[in-house]
Amino acid sequence: RRSSPRRRGGDSSQGGRTPSSESSDPPTAAAATSEAGRAVIWGTTVNMDEVMHMFTDFLRNYRVPSAGARGSSSGAEDDDELDEPHYMRMLAEIAESQVYNLNVDLKCLFDYEGSRPLYALLVKYPQEVIPLMDLAVHREFERLWPQAAAVMDRRIQVRTFNMKEVTRMRDLNPADICQLVSIRGMVTRTSGIIPDLKVAFFRCLTCGNTEEVIADRGRIDEPAVCARCDARHSFELVHNRCVFADRQHIKLQETPESIPEGETPNTVTLYAFDALVDVARPGDRVEITGIYRATTDRTNPRMRTVRSVYSTYLDVLHVKKTDKARLSAEDPTAPPDSEFAAPFAERAGAVRAEAVRSRMEAIAADPDVYEKLARSLAPSIWEMDDVKKGLLCMLFGGTHKDLGKQGKIRGEINVLLCGDPGTSKSQLLTYVNKIAPRGVYTSGKGSSAVGLTAYVVRDPETRELVLESGALVLSDRGICCIDEFDKMDDITRSILHEAMEQQTVSIAKAGIVASLNARTSVLASANPVESRWNAQRSVVDNLQLPPTLLSRFDLIYLVLDKVDKVSDARLAKHLVALYHPTATLEAAPYAMTELAEYLTYSKTHIHPEISDEAAGMLVSAYVAMRGAGRKGGRNTITATPRQLESLIRLAEARARIRLSSTVDPEDVTEAQRLMSAATQTAATDPITGAIDMGRINTGRTAASVDDVEKLANALRDMLSTRRRGHKMGLAALTRELERQSDVAVDAGVMQDALRMLATERRVRYTEGARQITVLNG
Structure with missing residues (x-):
């Protein structure tokens, strides 16, 4: 295998090929004036002096041309120091931070006239x-900051990115071998850290003499003679x-x-080295x-x-x-100890935290920011x-709380x-999947249990x-988007x-016992079993979903x-306006890029806490929701502790939308309204018109439970006159x-009443044969 891109040593000819003193190409303007000083790497047209001269000129003189170019190519944001060379400023930041990586934007390298041949x-x-x-x-760093260069433990490494053309993964062919390429994709698996030998230390067993051998193209040549x-x-x-x-x-x-x-x-397969290890994570x-690169594949390690x-x-x-x-899961402006801190600086320039904050606060200062952000979500x-x-x-989310030994919320x-x-349910899922940072879109029928959690495979290398x-x-x-949620089987x-609820996935198979993090929001869509929604039936009966799973959703929207x-x-x-070529649609208040940037900033920097007034309103709202079930002489369950937790999360998300560090009463009021418009609508009993969480938690309302109890009492009285063993x-x-x-x-009420009597050992009810046998009349 050829050597990795990780560089070592001070010799300029360590590119892997021997430099030659002759070249068929004429010297260019960037080349050294002395013919004897020209050195061309053998087998290439790379003139060493010309390359170093062009790149040094680019470092010293390239300036960000304008705000538009700065946003699209270099990545520096709102920098007022346009007269200062861009990469000189980055070298100054390296001297201060002592992080010896220089990200070079290749579009900038191509746009700069003096370095276009270098690209x-x-x-x-x-x-x-x-x-x-x-x-x-x-050398440029040593010239400008000799004291900082004296204490460096390694060279500054150039990391190039943002090529003009991105190659599709399936279009890579043998013509691209040993060339620079750029591809996009999703990381599915990462290995552990593997030690890669760079310098071998040998000692003679006879006299104790030592020698160091540097790896060349992935091979170590052991000294044959001391x-x-x-x-x-x-x-x-x-x-x-x-x-x-x-x-x-x-x-x-x-x-x-x-x-396609x-x-x-x-x-x-990718090989990452040193600072790039653990930068890309699955998802x-x-x-x-x-x-x-290409490497040989031996049929047997012992054969040549x-x-x-x-x-x-x-x-x-x-x-x-x-x-x-897309909403980012990491933010370069986040503190190092934050869960959103970026492990690797990706851009060619420092992100100005003050400029980003002032821009986000300007958006949050709009009193209608909540309404405008909602209209910007899926504007079509x-x-x-x-x-x-x-x-x-859901996109903004609540605050994750770690209570130590007491658990996590x-x-x-x-x-x-x-x-x-x-009714556009799948369209909403598709849009959210596009803006989510690590979103995965899947279908209920096409998903299995191991496909949702994790599965065991054999590593092809080890x-x-x-x-x-x-x-x-x-x-x-x-966010995990699951379409056709009702089509999933029970095991999945x-x-x-x-x-x-616990935000983890536990695995115990093939000798591997692990608990994997699954801190994800679930956005699911489901259709009723009868193709049309039956208002006389509960959500459980319409969707044929278990109540224990439905109760874990904070918001259940009925889209009728x-x-x-x-x-x-x-x-x-x-x-029609979407298809009409000349029709004008109302423009979204914020573009998707602005919405994603605002979401990223809010989730990274805003962690609201509940104020005393908001806490009192939350308690009062929960007590009022519980008290609504005692009206009319009934004792129905109109709210559970899970609804209170959902109310808190919604209020925190509403505060994050305003970039507020505290949850105010207006956030609690809006959270109550959302709960009323969503989950409580799904829990309304169509017969009594009252809110009954039993429609979601058990699939039955308090009124239907009363009907079952009344019918069971009538059956007890009737069957008490029948002899034991009587069948009907x-x-x-x-x-x-x-x-x-x-x-x-009602047939359903009859079935539930007979099951209740069967539990009491009064009758034996065979549902398949639809026959009742009296056991204890």
Whole structure:
């Protein structure tokens, strides 16, 4: 294997090939004036002096041209020091921070007239050019900051990114080998840290002489003869004196939106070294810049013969996770001890925290920021304002609380959209998946239990059993969107109980016992079993979902297709305008990039605490919701402690939308309204019109429970006159009850009453044969 992009030493010819003093190319303006000073690396057109001269000129003179170019290419934000060379300022920051990585934006390198030939050489011969760029940066740093350079433990490493063209993963071919490429994808698996030998330390067993050998293209040549005692083959490797680098294997898979129709996703193996280890995590959508390489594959490690088909991989030079149209899970302006702190600076320039804060506070100062952000979410979907506000609160989320030994309280908000088909439920899921930082979109019928959690595979390199992350684990600190939630089988749905409340996924298989983080919000959509929503039935009966799972959703929205002439006309005009070429649609108040940036800043820096007044309102609201069930002489459950926790999370999310550090009464009021518009609507008893959480928690209202109890009492009185062992059919028993009461008996209530008597050992009820046997009349 060729050497990795990790560079070492001070010799400028360490690009992997021997420099030559001759070249067929004429010297350019950037080359040294002396013909004897020209040195060209053998087998290439890389003139060492020209490369270093062009790159040094770029470092010293490149300036960010304008605010627009600064936002699109260099990545520096709101910097007033436009007269100062951009990369000179970055070197000054390196001298202060002592983080010896220089991110070079290749679009800037191409736009600068003096370095445009260098861009072409870099893409074609990265293994030779990058060490020369390292050397040029190091010399410039020594010239400007000699004291800081004297205490450096290694050279400054140039990390290039933002190429002009991004290659599709399936378009990589042999012509790209040993060239600089850039690909996009989603990380599916990362290995542990593997030591990679860079400098071997040998000691002679005869005389004790020591020698150091630097790895060349991944190979170590052991000294054959000792220079002191002339002993042959007398050296041994001293492991604790060798120099190792960190290495990590990464599997990168094509993102779902980039896969052609009818194709399966391709994967590429990545090798990350040193500072890039553990930067990319499973679930991250990244843009990788690196060197595409090929290595031999031996049929047997003990045999010299190799296969004619080589294995390919990518040596990583830069990892970029920032997507302006997507909420970021990390923020470079976050403190180092924050869970949102970025482990690796991805951009070519410092992010000005003050400039970002002033811009976000300007948006939050708008009194209508809540309404405008809701309208900016999925602007192509007409109205559905309350649903969009609920999804907006889900994106912002509540505050995650760690109580130490007492446990943790989740801050993620789970939302269920259920109702009639054709009401834009899947469109909302698609939009949220696009803006979520680590969003995974899956379908209920196409998901299995191991696909949602984790599955065991054999590592192709070490041949050991390892875990591959599933959808919930890949969505950690993101949002998992599950469409057709009602089509899941019971085994798959049972997996979600732990993930939606404890935020973990426990695995015990193939000798691997682990508890994986699944700190994800679940956004699900479901259709009723009868294709149309039946208002006379509960959510549990309409969706055929277990009540224990439904109670874990903070918001349950009923998206119904109601017939209304005025509303239908407005919806039709909106849909026609989407297809009409000359129609003008109302523009969203904020673009997706602005919305994503605002979300990232709020989740990173705003952690609201509940004020005393808001705490009193929360207690009063919960007591009032509980007290509503005692009206009319009934004792129905209108709220549970889970509804109170949901209310707190919604209030915290509402405070985050305003960039407020405290939860105010207006946030509690809006949280109550959202709960009333969503979950409590789903829990309303259509017969009594009262709110009854039993419709969600048990699938039955208090009124239906009373009906079952009354029918069970009537059955007890009737069967008390029958002898033991008497048998009768269900239809005959129903007709006899109806003759006695002159009221039609509901089949579902009859079934529940017979099950209650069977539990009391009064009857034996065979549901398949629909036959009742009296046990204790």
